[in-house]
Amino acid sequence: MYRDLAFDPYDDSLDESELGDYDFDDYSLSDPDFRDLDFDDYSLDEPDVFLDVPFVPTDEKVVQAMLDLAEVTSKDLLYDLGCGDGRIVVAAALDRNARGIGIDMDPMRVAEAMEYAGNTGVEFMVDFFEDDLLEADFSQATVVTLYLLDLVNVELRPRLLNELRPGTRIVSHAFDMADWRPDERKSFSGINLFKWIVPAQVAGAWQWQASDGDTYKVELEQKFQRIKGKAWVNGKKAQLNNALLSGDLLELLVQKDAENSPISFIMRCEENQLVAADGDFQATPAVKIKDTI
Numbered sequence: 001m002y003r004d005l006a007f008d009p010y011d012d013s014l015d016e017s018e019l020g021d022y023d024f025d026d027y028s029l030s031d032p033d034f035r036d037l038d039f040d041d042y043s044l045d046e047p048d049v050f051l052d053v054p055f056v057p058t059d060e061k062v063v064q065a066m067l068d069l070a071e072v073t074s075k076d077l078l079y080d081l082g083c084g085d086g087r088i089v090v091a092a093a094l095d096r097n098a099r100g101i102g103i104d105m106d107p108m109r110v111a112e113a114m115e116y117a118g119n120t121g122v123e124f125m126v127d128f129f130e131d132d133l134l135e136a137d138f139s140q141a142t143v144v145t146l147y148l149l150d151l152v153n154v155e156l157r158p159r160l161l162n163e164l165r166p167g168t169r170i171v172s173h174a175f176d177m178a179d180w181r182p183d184e185r186k187s188f189s190g191i192n193l194f195k196w197i198v199p200a201q202v203a204g205a206w207q208w209q210a211s212d213g214d215t216y217k218v219e220l221e222q223k224f225q226r227i228k229g230k231a232w233v234n235g236k237k238a239q240l241n242n243a244l245l246s247g248d249l250l251e252l253l254v255q256k257d258a259e260n261s262p263i264s265f266i267m268r269c270e271e272n273q274l275v276a277a278d279g280d281f282q283a284t285p286a287v288k289i290k291d292t293i
């Protein structure tokens with residue numbers, strides 16, 4: 001299981017300058033569409049149903065920017081968690097030919113979304129369910145869209161990390177995911193959009209054989225998509241110059257010693273192995289020899 005660490009062992013290495021003029025303020029208060037809402041009352045007519053977020057629709061231009069950022073194609077199954085009137089799911093079907101599922105706790109929104117899908121002729125590509133987004137099954141998604149609140153994103157986070165397949169893209173309108181830093185962010189007409197790629201879980205010790213007969217070993221620590229660690233070649237300490245994880249693809253740059261150039265291994269995480277994904281320098285899949293280091 002993915003552990004949701006309360007501390008960040010990598011903060012020292014984080015280069016804040018890469019964040020540019022990005023604003024870390026509390027978006028729940030700064031998002032213009034949310035600013036004037038009464039945050040104490042999202043209740044529906046049904047007395048026992050309380051929404052975690054009020055209905056505020058995403059502007060159609062922002063919807064397109066979210067689909068662009070998520071790189072939605074006809075191969076995708078998009079889930080909008082808290083789908084409102086269904087506009088993101090319908091736009092993904094209409095404009096990107098993608099299948100989609102919308103989940104909303106408010107029965108009125110689900111009815112509106114179904115009607116909208118019918119009116120636009122995409123009802124055969126989409127579905128809408130009345131459910132609690134914190135409990136619904138979204139594990140089959142290849143893209144997840146969110147327009148919730150920071151706190152709801154963070155509550156959802158362990159499920160996004162544990163239940164979605166590595167490589168699934170998550171795009172959030174306006175709201176962040178605390179210390180799970182986005183893989184990409186964009187500002188669109190003053191609105192922040194965030195993208196995360198669900199990382200494979202690669203922490204632990206791994207060993208493999210290179211085509212020249214050398215035995216490589218790495219010990220990797222992981223926090224979300226960020227990796228650091230140590231390397232050995234034939235039992236002797238080597239240099240792990242770089243470790244990059246994107247979805248299920250891991251790139252390790254290992255330097256045996258000062259006389260040799262660093263070698264890049266690009267591996268795909270499959271089951272409990274790291275299989276060579278590029279180049280012919282890796283002779284055997286990397287196997288896990290220890291879960292924790």
Ligand SMILES: C[S@@+](CC[C@H](N)C(=O)[O-])C[C@H]1O[C@@H](n2cnc3c(N)ncnc32)[C@H](O)[C@@H]1O
Nearest residue numbers: 052053056057058082083084104105132133147
């Ligand atoms: C800010 S709106 C976003 C609507 C739509 N995704 C969009 O971007 O246009 C949030 C939606 O989440 C729904 N919602 C709030 N809490 C929910 C919960 N626990 N489960 C499912 N839906 C919820 C609300 O009814 C509302 O439609």
